[in-house]
Amino acid sequence: MTEIQSGPRTLRLMPADQQKTLDPYMAQIVTYRKSGLSLNHIIGCPLDCGYCVRHFWGDFEHKTPNLLCSTEDAIGMLIGHEAFRPSTTPIQLFNKATDPFLPGVKPHLFGVLRALDERGLDNLVLIITRFKVTAEDMAALEQLRHVRVTLLFTYSGITDPRIEPVAKSDITVSSITRACAEKNRTKVVLYWRPIVPGWNDAPETMRHVLDVGNQADAIVFTGYYHKPENATYLQDQGVPLPYGDAEFHRRKVLPAELDARVIAAWRESGISTPLYRKTSCGVSAAHNVPDYNGHWGVRELCDICPTAQQELCAADHTAPTPEQFEQVLDQLGYTTPYLVDGGHVWTHGLGEQRRYAIQHTLRYQIWEMDQPHYLHAHGRSLTGHQPDQQEQERFSALHRELTAATRFDEED
Numbered sequence: 001m002t003e004i005q006s007g008p009r010t011l012r013l014m015p016a017d018q019q020k021t022l023d024p025y026m027a028q029i030v031t032y033r034k035s036g037l038s039l040n041h042i043i044g045c046p047l048d049c050g051y052c053v054r055h056f057w058g059d060f061e062h063k064t065p066n067l068l069c070s071t072e073d074a075i076g077m078l079i080g081h082e083a084f085r086p087s088t089t090p091i092q093l094f095n096k097a098t099d100p101f102l103p104g105v106k107p108h109l110f111g112v113l114r115a116l117d118e119r120g121l122d123n124l125v126l127i128i129t130r131f132k133v134t135a136e137d138m139a140a141l142e143q144l145r146h147v148r149v150t151l152l153f154t155y156s157g158i159t160d161p162r163i164e165p166v167a168k169s170d171i172t173v174s175s176i177t178r179a180c181a182e183k184n185r186t187k188v189v190l191y192w193r194p195i196v197p198g199w200n201d202a203p204e205t206m207r208h209v210l211d212v213g214n215q216a217d218a219i220v221f222t223g224y225y226h227k228p229e230n231a232t233y234l235q236d237q238g239v240p241l242p243y244g245d246a247e248f249h250r251r252k253v254l255p256a257e258l259d260a261r262v263i264a265a266w267r268e269s270g271i272s273t274p275l276y277r278k279t280s281c282g283v284s285a286a287h288n289v290p291d292y293n294g295h296w297g298v299r300e301l302c303d304i305c306p307t308a309q310q311e312l313c314a315a316d317h318t319a320p321t322p323e324q325f326e327q328v329l330d331q332l333g334y335t336t337p338y339l340v341d342g343g344h345v346w347t348h349g350l351g352e353q354r355r356y357a358i359q360h361t362l363r364y365q366i367w368e369m370d371q372p373h374y375l376h377a378h379g380r381s382l383t384g385h386q387p388d389q390q391e392q393e394r395f396s397a398l399h400r401e402l403t404a405a406t407r408f409d410e411e412d
Contacts, residue, residue: 004169005046006131007065011104014043014066023057026097029068030077031113032353034379035279036090036126036295036360037081039112041074042067042105043097047130050163050237051194055096055229065098071108075115083332083357090124090280090292090360091116091147101131103173107336117144124292126283128191130154131167133175136181150283151179152191152220155212162237173212180215187286190216190273194224195258206265214271218282221262221275223254223380248381255384263304270294274295274309277301278379281369285309290316294364298378320345320362328361339402344373346402369402 018367019027022043029041037278044062045054054060069077093112094100113125125147133151141149153176158164166172173174179188190213195201200209213219227242234241243253259277266275276282278301280293285305295301296313305313319340320328329335334354339346344365347355352368359366367373372395377385 004166004171007046007063007102007104009043009103011042011065011067011108013070014068019068020300023059026054026057026059027068029074030081030090031096032083032356033092033095034352034359035095035283036092036124037078037084037357038092038095039074039078040094040096040098041069041071042078042094042108045098045102047099048165049130050234051196051230053225056225056227056231058229059097060233062097065102067108070095071111075112078112079119079121081117083354083361085361087122088355088361090126090283092126092128095126095128097256099129099131100127101129101133101137101153106137112396113144113147113149114143117146120146122146122148124283124287124289125149126279128154129175130153130172133176133179135178137183138179138186141186142184144185148187148287149185150189150217150286151183152189152279152283153179153216154191154193154194155209156192156325157200157209157345158196158325160199160239162239163199163234176212176216183217187217187283188215188278189282189286190219191279192219192221192262194252195221195254195262196224197255198240199242201258201261203265206262208270210269210271210273211268213273215271215401217286219266219275219280220282221277222279223252223258226253226381226383243383247381249381249383250371251379251381253381253383257384260280266304274306275304278305281309284313288312290363292360292363294343294359294362295378297365298373298377299343301378314352314369316363317343318364319343320364325358328358332357332361334358337402339398342387346398348402369399 031038042065044065046063098105113268155172159167161168192209227248231241278295281291281295284291291313302310336347337349344367346367346369348369355366374387
């Protein structure tokens with residue numbers, strides 16, 4: 001197996017003066033993301049994936065994992081967060097700035113898991129990795145009795161080491177195989193991402209990835225964040241870019257045609273592992289609970305989900321009444337104008353982190369009026385998706401209605 005740099009086995013605390021130079025988002029230890037309340041008190045990663053989100057916050061050059069605070073303090077920040085709710089709030093560990101199974105990071109990962117478990121918390125916990133998961137690691141995960149852990153292995157069949165140096169080894173595939181063989185209480189998701197034209201979308205590559213995920217509890221697929229920062233890096237590595245400068249977007253790129261080819265490949269493969277378009281769908285289904293993001297309100301996402309999971313999500317999906325919505329706002333200390341509209345609630349000015357806290361509390365989609373989701377392009381850039389005129393006119397009308405409500409509230 002090719003040797004991959006994995007960083008030190010013991011981590012140092014990053015000096016305060018160095019922490020002050022970090023991007024403000026990278027310096028945040030607890031943040032709220034769509035897949036859960038995210039704990040990241042360790043930053044720095046040597047794996048050098050060319051598409052890594054750390055490019056966006058100027059942190060890609062931090063190769064050595066460092067602590068921003070002690071793990072004990074980080075645990076206190078997590079469970080003391082304004083939006084944390086026992087049993088309800090999904091949790092992500094080390095998903096922003098490092099890999100949780102690097103040798104120096106892993107002791108802190110298990111320290112957090114044990115601390116949550118000892119408190120009797122049964123929240124869903126998501127752990128994203130592409131590194132080495134050993135038999136001992138699986139045994140330790142299986143000993144947990146309360147927290148509901150999902151290992152999400154990022155693997156997409158990319159073989160170009162300029163894009164993904166770890167591709168030179170069999171670390172990720174071996175870890176997936178081991179985890180699938182030894183899982184019981186722990187759930188395993190093959191995180192098929194990023195899927196990118198020209199990188200890993202050949203039919204034989206798709207067949208290979210599906211074969212790797214044959215024993216997983218779920219496969220979740222998604223596209224690629226195409227932004228100037230990682231585009232510049234990839235160009236400097238001599239990697240042909242899949243999309244142009246006009247296609248930079250805040251959301252991931254996965255054209256409708258590519259979505260269709262992924263689904264066709266999965267159906268043709270004959271594997272029994274279910275396929276999902278959204279992380280929370282795959283994680284929730286693996287644990288036999290309704291989707292905590294309420295994606296049943298975006299029904300076109302659900303056509304590939306197993307019937308039993310559709311029924312579970314449908315039975316759980318209930319539009320909040322104004323009284324219920326305002327009660328959640330009061331509990332969290334948030335304010336926003338809002339409109340309940342079909343399978344989602346339109347809001348304005350909350351920001352992503354607050355919207356996700358509400359979304360997970362209600363298990364109902366909470367949308368921002370200035371960042372609308374379009375039919376069949378939910379959570380994706382519009383590259384390869386064309387909203388029709390009727391849909392755009394409807395958004396304009398809703399925007400006027402919400403704006404009018406905001407002005408009324410201000411005058412009242």
